[in-house]
Amino acid sequence: MANKKGRRRRFGAVRQYRSGRWTASYLGPEGERVRADETFETKKDAEIWLSQVEADLSRGDWRDPDAGAVNLAVYAAKWVEERELAVRTVDLYQDLLRLHIIPALGTYDLDEVTAPRVREWRTERLRATSARTTTAKAYRLLKAIMETAVDDDLISRNPCRIKGAGKESAAERQVATVAQVDALADAIGPRWRLMVYLGAYGPMRPEELAGLRRRDVDPDALVVRVRVAEPERTNGRRAPGPTKSDAGARVVVLPAFLRREVEWHLGWWAEQGPDGLLFVGERGGAFRRTTFGRVWRRVRVTAGLPEGFRFYDLRHTGHTLSTRSGATLKDTMVRAGQSSEKAALIYQHSDHERQREVADGLDEMVRDQRAKHHKKSPGGRNGADVVRDS
Structure with missing residues (x-):
């Protein structure tokens, strides 16, 4: 219990307890009485604390001591x-x-x-x-x-102040060769082989591939329209919605060597009707990420790709191969549906005709690589080889 010793100050008040320690209080901006959440050894210490509070109020830095009492x-x-x-x-x-x-x-x-x-x-x-x-x-x-x-003025300073603690040191993205992409497509089977090719030569994100419908594919013009994304949540449910960015909604011009692949897939594996899914699972429904993941691990080994090579790395493969075929950075950004705020890219342009040129360059490069691979590996031709010809 505080005794009556002590005096009023111009700002706030200090009082001494019977124990000999001091307390301090003041009126907050709303007229409420605010008491220090600690006691002080001397009267001077209590007055210094009040002076600091007064300075915070005058600078507009004052914060309600109870504001941070939020779980x-x-x-x-x-x-x-x-x-x-x-x-x-x-x-x-x-x-x-x-x-x-x-x-x-x-x-x-x-x-x-x-x-x-x-x-x-x-x-x-x-x-x-x-x-x-x-x-x-x-x-x-x-x-x-x-x-x-x-x-929100609930705390005065962020306690997360460890330099570099939020940085990730991502491993170097792996790039597959043309022969390895073909090997993946052959190993994964007819139902999903086009998915491998669109992942690499689209290059499309898994959630974009999941959202493709039959009406999004024009086999005559050899273009695919990416309109939506359908990621699979951790609870197994799909969540249809917009693409990752505005740039993600795009028209992808495919290289000519994929014409037979596209026609074959539409004829045998895509759901019927304009709204039919382009890619379906073995039971006829939308393919599941968990099921596809198990298949992918198996075919990755069959195709001779290193552990850790993900389906998403096919996009990086597509970036790299497009660049090697003569595409500019802006061309690859448009093709992959990526956005950037860098001023150097704002005034660059990659229209539909330029995307056709990029697809043609990619087509020429893949055909050349396939020819070299077949020369090194002579032998019989299987069904997949026939489908790849156009």
């Missing part, structure tokens, strides 16, 4: 909910929160998530999982959430 788990869930994110990004963030952030930090309020706690949490994650990439993703997410808390 991190609750705030993080709301943070994800309020953002316009791709469904796969939502799944990723929720997994990072559920598996890596909330178990260690979810019981704390925002103002209790201190820099030392963040450092301890990151160190524990690296030690327990040895997953540097996943830990970097989790750290970036936590940093983004806490930065919003700063903007």
Whole structure:
């Protein structure tokens, strides 16, 4: 209990407890009485604290001491909910929160998530999982959430201040040869061989391939219209929606060597009707990522590609081969549906006619590589070889 010793100051008040320690209080911007959350050894220490508060108020830096008393788990869930994110990004963030952030930090309020706690949490994650990439993703997410808390005036400073902790050191993307792409297409079987070719020579993202319908393919003009993306969520459900960026909605001109592949696939494997799926699973429904993943691991070995070569790496193969055939950076960006804000690219242009030239260059290069490969590997021709001819 405080006694009556002490005096009123111009800003705030200090009082001494019977224990001999001092307390301080002041009126906040809304007229509420705000007390220090600590006691002070001397009267001077209490007055210094009040002077600091007064300075914060005059600079507009004052923050309600109770503002940060918001549970991190609750705030993080709301943070994800309020953002316009791709469904796969939502799944990723929720997994990072559920598996890596909330178990260690979810019981704390925002103002209790201190820099030392963040450092301890990151160190524990690296030690327990040895997953540097996943830990970097989790750290970036936590940093983004806490930065919003700063903007919301709930905390005064972001506690995520570890230099380089959010950076990922991605491995060098692997590039397949023309012969290896053909080997993958042969090994994966007739149902999905065109998917391999569109992944490499489109080059299209898996979620874009999943969204293709029969009406999106013009076998006469040899073009594919990418309109939507249908990523598969972690719960197994598809989430039809827009492409990854505005540039993702595009018309892809295919090289001429794929004409027979396209005609054969439309004749045998695509669903009937304009809205029929271009690629279907073995049971006739939309193909599943998990099922396709098991098939991919098998055919990757059969085709002689190294462990870690992903279906998505076919896009990088397409980028590389297009560049080798004479495409400019802007040409490959348009072809792959990529966007960039770099000023140097804004004024460059790659129209439909230029995309036809890029496809022709790619066609010539692939045919040449195939001819060289067949010279080195003479032998009988199988059904897949016949389909590849045009």
